[in-house]
Amino acid sequence: MxxxxxxxxxxxxxxxxxxxxxxxxxxxxxxxxxxxxxLVSELVTNAVVHTGCPAVLRILLSGRGPDAETEPETVRVEVADSCARPPRPRHAEGDETGGRGLELVDGLADRWGWQREGSGKRIWCEVDRSGAGNSLRNGFGFTYEAVRPV
Known part of the structure; x- marks a missing residue:
């Protein structure tokens, strides 16, 4: 997209x-x-707020779980943009309204990272369906243990 x-x-x-x-x-x-x-919301927000460049969102489904017809094993979210500036995780203080996005991504995803791509970059994260118990225990989609203390 x-x-x-x-x-x-x-x-x-x-x-x-x-x-x-x-x-x-x-x-x-x-x-x-x-x-x-x-995760989509955080990565797309970072792209539109911090780069000022158009971006491309992709969702990739790889492998299959027990129900090979419908259940992806791993879901990867990628956002690519043409800004060469690398992502910079921040630690928001108190009532700050921004600066928590990559902390959330780090706490919710099983893996995340970024790589240079042409003149820009691709930021990605992955969630394993089978390992989702590591980060998907409550109705908000994360456990308190999964998010690093602030």
């Missing part, structure tokens, strides 16, 4: 991701879907 450098695109990205996940057998009310939507 192509994303314009406009904060209103974040809602559109969430809607697109919900549709893509549902079409892949991940029900909207599953904790996995809730977590993936939050």
């Amino acid at each position: 192509e994303v314009r450098p406009d904060p209103s695109e974040v809602g559109r990205a969430r809607r697109w991701a919900r549709s893509r996940l549902a079409g892949s057998g991940i029900a909207a009310d599953e904790p996995l879907a809730e977590t993936l939507i939050l």
Whole structure:
């Protein structure tokens, strides 16, 4: 999905991701879907707020779980943009309204990282369906243990 450098695109990205996940057998009310939507929201928000460049959102489903017809084993979310500036994790203090995005990604995803790509970069994260117990225990999509203390 192509994303314009406009904060209103974040809602559109969430809607697109919900549709893509549902079409892949991940029900909207599953904790996995809730977590993936939050990850999409954070990565797309970072791209549109911090780069000022268009971006491309991708959701990749790899491997298959016990139900080989519908259940992806690993879900990867990627956001690529043309800004060469690397992502910079911050630690927000107190009432700050920003600066928590990559901390959330780190706490919710099983893995995350970034790589240079052409003149820009690709930021990605992965959630394992089988290992989802590591980070998907409550209705908010994360456990207190999974998020590093602030």
